[in-house]
Amino acid sequence: MATAALTAERENYLNKEYGIRSWLLTTDHKRIALLYLASITFFFFIGGFFALLIRLELLTPAGDLVQADTYNKLFSMHGQVMIFFFLIPSIPAVLGNFLVPLMIGAKDLAFPRINLLSWYLYMIAGTIYLHCIVTGGVDTGWTFYTPFSTAFSNTKVIEAGIAIFIAGFSSILTGLNFVVTIHRMRAPGMTWSRLPLFIWAHYATSIIQLLGTPVLAITLLLVVFERAFNLGIFDPTRGGDPLLFQHLFWFYSHPAVYIMILPAMAVESEVVACFTRKRIFGYNFVAMSSIAIAVFGFLVWAHHMFVAGISLYSALVFSILSYLVAVPSAIKVFNWTATMYKGSISFTTPMLYAFGFIGLFTMGGLTGLFLACLGVDVHVHDTYFVIAHFHYIMVGGAVMGYLGGLHFWWPKISGRMYPEGWGRLAALLVFAGFNLTFFPQFLLGYMGMPRRYWQYPPEFQVLNVLSTAGSTILAIGYVLPMVYFLWSMRYGKIAEDNPWGAAGLEWKTSSPPPTFNFDEEPEVTWEAYNYEEIPAPAEVNVER
Amino acid sequence: MLSDSPVAVEQHGPELLHHFVDAEQQRDAATLGMWLFLATEIMFFGGMFCAYLIYRYWYYNEFAAGSRSLDIYLGTINTAVLICSSLTVALGVRAAQMGKRKLLVILLLLTIVFGFAFLGIKGVEWYDKYKEHHIPGPSFNVDDLVRDYPQIHIDPRHEQIYFSLYFAMTGLHALHMIIGVGLFVFLTYYAWKGRYTPKYYTPVEMGGLYWHFVDIVWIYLFPLLYLIDRHR
Numbered sequence A: 001m002a003t004a005a006l007t008a009e010r011e012n013y014l015n016k017e018y019g020i021r022s023w024l025l026t027t028d029h030k031r032i033a034l035l036y037l038a039s040i041t042f043f044f045f046i047g048g049f050f051a052l053l054i055r056l057e058l059l060t061p062a063g064d065l066v067q068a069d070t071y072n073k074l075f076s077m078h079g080q081v082m083i084f085f086f087l088i089p090s091i092p093a094v095l096g097n098f099l100v101p102l103m104i105g106a107k108d109l110a111f112p113r114i115n116l117l118s119w120y121l122y123m124i125a126g127t128i129y130l131h132c133i134v135t136g137g138v139d140t141g142w143t144f145y146t147p148f149s150t151a152f153s154n155t156k157v158i159e160a161g162i163a164i165f166i167a168g169f170s171s172i173l174t175g176l177n178f179v180v181t182i183h184r185m186r187a188p189g190m191t192w193s194r195l196p197l198f199i200w201a202h203y204a205t206s207i208i209q210l211l212g213t214p215v216l217a218i219t220l221l222l223v224v225f226e227r228a229f230n231l232g233i234f235d236p237t238r239g240g241d242p243l244l245f246q247h248l249f250w251f252y253s254h255p256a257v258y259i260m261i262l263p264a265m266a267v268e269s270e271v272v273a274c275f276t277r278k279r280i281f282g283y284n285f286v287a288m289s290s291i292a293i294a295v296f297g298f299l300v301w302a303h304h305m306f307v308a309g310i311s312l313y314s315a316l317v318f319s320i321l322s323y324l325v326a327v328p329s330a331i332k333v334f335n336w337t338a339t340m341y342k343g344s345i346s347f348t349t350p351m352l353y354a355f356g357f358i359g360l361f362t363m364g365g366l367t368g369l370f371l372a373c374l375g376v377d378v379h380v381h382d383t384y385f386v387i388a389h390f391h392y393i394m395v396g397g398a399v400m401g402y403l404g405g406l407h408f409w410w411p412k413i414s415g416r417m418y419p420e421g422w423g424r425l426a427a428l429l430v431f432a433g434f435n436l437t438f439f440p441q442f443l444l445g446y447m448g449m450p451r452r453y454w455q456y457p458p459e460f461q462v463l464n465v466l467s468t469a470g471s472t473i474l475a476i477g478y479v480l481p482m483v484y485f486l487w488s489m490r491y492g493k494i495a496e497d498n499p500w501g502a503a504g505l506e507w508k509t510s511s512p513p514p515t516f517n518f519d520e521e522p523e524v525t526w527e528a529y530n531y532e533e534i535p536a537p538a539e540v541n542v543e544r
Numbered sequence B: 001m002l003s004d005s006p007v008a009v010e011q012h013g014p015e016l017l018h019h020f021v022d023a024e025q026q027r028d029a030a031t032l033g034m035w036l037f038l039a040t041e042i043m044f045f046g047g048m049f050c051a052y053l054i055y056r057y058w059y060y061n062e063f064a065a066g067s068r069s070l071d072i073y074l075g076t077i078n079t080a081v082l083i084c085s086s087l088t089v090a091l092g093v094r095a096a097q098m099g100k101r102k103l104l105v106i107l108l109l110l111t112i113v114f115g116f117a118f119l120g121i122k123g124v125e126w127y128d129k130y131k132e133h134h135i136p137g138p139s140f141n142v143d144d145l146v147r148d149y150p151q152i153h154i155d156p157r158h159e160q161i162y163f164s165l166y167f168a169m170t171g172l173h174a175l176h177m178i179i180g181v182g183l184f185v186f187l188t189y190y191a192w193k194g195r196y197t198p199k200y201y202t203p204v205e206m207g208g209l210y211w212h213f214v215d216i217v218w219i220y221l222f223p224l225l226y227l228i229d230r231h232r
Helices: A004-009 A020-024 A029-057 A068-104 A112-134 A148-152 A157-184 A197-229 A242-276 A283-297 A301-305 A312-340 A349-372 A374-380 A384-414 A420-447 A458-491 B006-011 B023-058 B060-069 B072-098 B101-131 B143-148 B156-192 B202-226
Strands: none
Touching: A020 A029, A029 A068, A029 A112, A029 A384, A029 A458, A068 A112, A068 A157, A068 A197, A068 A242, A068 A384, A112 A157, A148 A197, A157 A197, A157 B023, A197 A242, A197 A283, A197 B023, A197 B156, A242 A283, A242 A301, A242 A312, A242 A349, A242 A384, A242 B023, A283 A312, A301 A312, A312 A349, A312 A374, A349 A374, A349 A384, A349 A420, A384 A420, A384 A458, A420 A458, B023 B060, B023 B156, B023 B202, B060 B143, B060 B156, B072 B101, B072 B202, B101 B156, B101 B202, B156 B202
8 A cells, every 4th residue: 555655754652742741641642651661561571580589599499699588578479569560450451451442443542531541540550560670579479469468478468459559440440441342432334353363362351350450449448457456367366367368369360360361362372373274273262262261260260279278168169160271272273273273374483482472381280280189289289390390381371472473563553564584583592491490390390399489408419400591591581572672663674564464454554653553443344363364464574 | 622512511500510411311321320329238237237237046045145235225316316317318309409508408407417316326335335345256145145054055256146247237337427427518518609599409318318218228227236136
């Protein structure tokens, strides 16, 4: 439609207005997505910094780099920052915010001002949490287990609790906005069965955010009340039950894992379909498996408590239900694989992340089955096996999905191409570094190294050194994209409207899109992923 | 570029935000959004109701004694006050639909008055609890309850759980009332300015939904907290 020169001159959401006010008071979902991108990247590097300190401490068996108390704070704050300030908002608040209206043909989310409010809530929460970090930190573990958090810890539990409480509202508002937008703002012809799978997965995510997050909010609020006003709801010396806290906490915090992984699956479906140039295999199954994961996700929380003293019968039920979550997850993995079968695959950067995602998520998912098994869980509970398992899901799954998605939609977001060679190098570094970091932890955990200890017996050192070495490679793999994304905003090749020849509605508007997304209201007359009707781009600068 | 499209000029009235096609879509979105928000509120209070359920099952005697120490008259009056406020809200939404501006303002003001009345009475009740040393913490003392109910065994530690829940639940309910009163102050201001018409009264309706929700929470809290084992 346009030559490079024309594209550069066209008015879009980035060059429409300039100045700090036009960003801080914007209600444009695309600008808010960029605000989120900048803020969560900041927190990602803070969380990553804590992670590197943890890995450095574990380089040697003795506790020598930091003291035990500091180490407790490091892993607690690493967990809280990464989960509540990076992973939960990552894909939904950045890519979801940017793409949900574009993909369904809407001008904006249903409640643009609430969308901006959610970013401000996130920033308030982030500021409080930063204040908590610099004035002493928190050492309860990311889980705030009582009675340690309510009665014994002498760190800033109240502040951290309030910060996460507020961040929760930011997450609720994002979810609420998505659900209403997907229900009420679809363009003419965009029926439910024509929705991209990205939308289906975000719909499922939003349901979890809406129904799960308030429970975490009330739980943390009760912890804060207990510390601040001496209430005794979780206090065992007054007959309160710490197990009740664990039930309430995991009622949100297990589904929270699906808040992190479902959006990564959302990205996966788009990327795999595009770079195999095929309609996604089993569209209905992939769509419904997202909903199934959201529903089952709410019924498995007590598998975190198998050794905490719940009854054997309830443990049995939760164990079986936890196995069941594997079914919709496996449906997705098999369907992506089936989509690739006889597809015309190109190994672009997003696709490399997609391959990485499938492998690592499968690994993480299968080791999840070990943990759902009552007997095995008793053996590996609270060991590095658990750490490795959930990092395979959250880093190997969610972060790979996030990075893959960022590369895939970067041309749309910035109007520029990222350097493909560097992109693929970074993807390989992330994959290699990730496996080197976390695979040894499966072995360590299986041999019995407990989590949350700052020293360990010398026979564990070799594997720990490997893990620390891997984390360094991983860090380089994460810094690289940040550098070349920034570089590409100025020097990157101007992106065409649809550089990948992708099928989604978001590729039918210009890159970057105009403020109201489409010059004319789109009308959808085609099915999702109609790749047989779309010619492959003449020049994709990668070999096939 | 967009603004000179004839469709946008024709259909977009002052209340209609730019990204909606028509007023109906905007209203539908607001209604769905509000109901979803109320669903999150149910989950929010749900956590406390869950804790209540378990501890009441475990520590029934203490819950019964604590419940009987509450002032049933003030509690009943407060329930009546809230039900009246719900009536004024419902009538207010009706007034907005019919475009009766003065009536709407009066009904909204009445709702605010009822809201303050509820909070005032709640404050009196809390102050009584403070005087009786029934607030959980170091000065917590329930010797009076042990004396009053010699026939049942009361463990003071478990009694604290009842009062912890009492204050957490009524406290968060009161916080929602305060937010509600704040919302209604805004609604009254804009109603007085004549912003709501039979064509556009969504904010009044949404405010009403919120107010009814907070009412319903109290309708559950009142029997759960005040009416345990009263017949004895």
